[in-house]
Amino acid sequence: MKLLSRWYGRSRAAPSWIEASALAARREQDAALLILDVRGTDEFTGPLGHIAGATNLPLNRLPERVDDVVRHDLPVVVVCKTDRRSSIAADQLMKAGVADVSVLRGGMERWRELGLPAFEAASAAPSKTSGAM
Numbered sequence: 001m002k003l004l005s006r007w008y009g010r011s012r013a014a015p016s017w018i019e020a021s022a023l024a025a026r027r028e029q030d031a032a033l034l035i036l037d038v039r040g041t042d043e044f045t046g047p048l049g050h051i052a053g054a055t056n057l058p059l060n061r062l063p064e065r066v067d068d069v070v071r072h073d074l075p076v077v078v079v080c081k082t083d084r085r086s087s088i089a090a091d092q093l094m095k096a097g098v099a100d101v102s103v104l105r106g107g108m109e110r111w112r113e114l115g116l117p118a119f120e121a122a123s124a125a126p127s128k129t130s131g132a133m
Contacts, residue, residue, distance in 0.1 A: 001015070015078075015090035018102040018113045023077055034070065037079045038062060038089040039108075048108040049118030051079060059085045066096050075100040082107045 017028070026033060036055040037044055044056040057069055059080070070076060076098055078086035083103055090101045104111065112118055 003109060011045075013094070013104050015087070015094060015101040015109050016058075016103045017083075018077055019105055020114050020116060023102075023104055024109075024116050026077075028052075030075065032074045034076045035106075036069070036076055036089070036093075038085050039080050043081060045120070047120065048081065048112055049120040050108070051111065052117065052119055055077060062089055062092055063065055066093065067132045070096075072097050072099065075102070077102045077104055079111075080107045080133055086132055 023035075028037070036052050037050050037056045038055040038059040039056070040058050041049075041056060044050050052055065055069060056067055068083075071092065076090075076093060078089045078093070078101065080086040080089070081107055086103045086107060090103045093101045106113070108118070
């Protein structure tokens with residue numbers, strides 16, 4: 001069976017998905033968790049803001065910088081605006097040998113939709129939204 005998996009390229013597991021509310025709770029409990037935001041710098045500091053403590057590494061720079069940013073033995077949650085780019089980044093991380101990779105379902109749009117705190121460049125304090133945007 002392993003041989004067939006290798007032939008068809010299915011030997012690698014897929015990244016898991018994490019809901020925004022679950023990530024908010026997990027951040028409080030897991031100090032080793034790396035939140036990797038793969039949006040461009042302008043988006044990271046833009047109106048949607050970013051999750052406190054997140055590391056910004058745009059998707060197009062990920063392949064060349066993965067070893068500088070990611071420790072292969074620690075859990076990583078990948079974030080973008082929705083979840084498309086973060087899904088691509090998660091696949092790249094897994095191919096690079098990172099074992100524990102999750103994708104934030106719905107990305108920063110979902111995070112803010114739920115009113116979870118985010119940092120914006122325009123303010124030094126976290127801001128909260130009031131539900132739907």
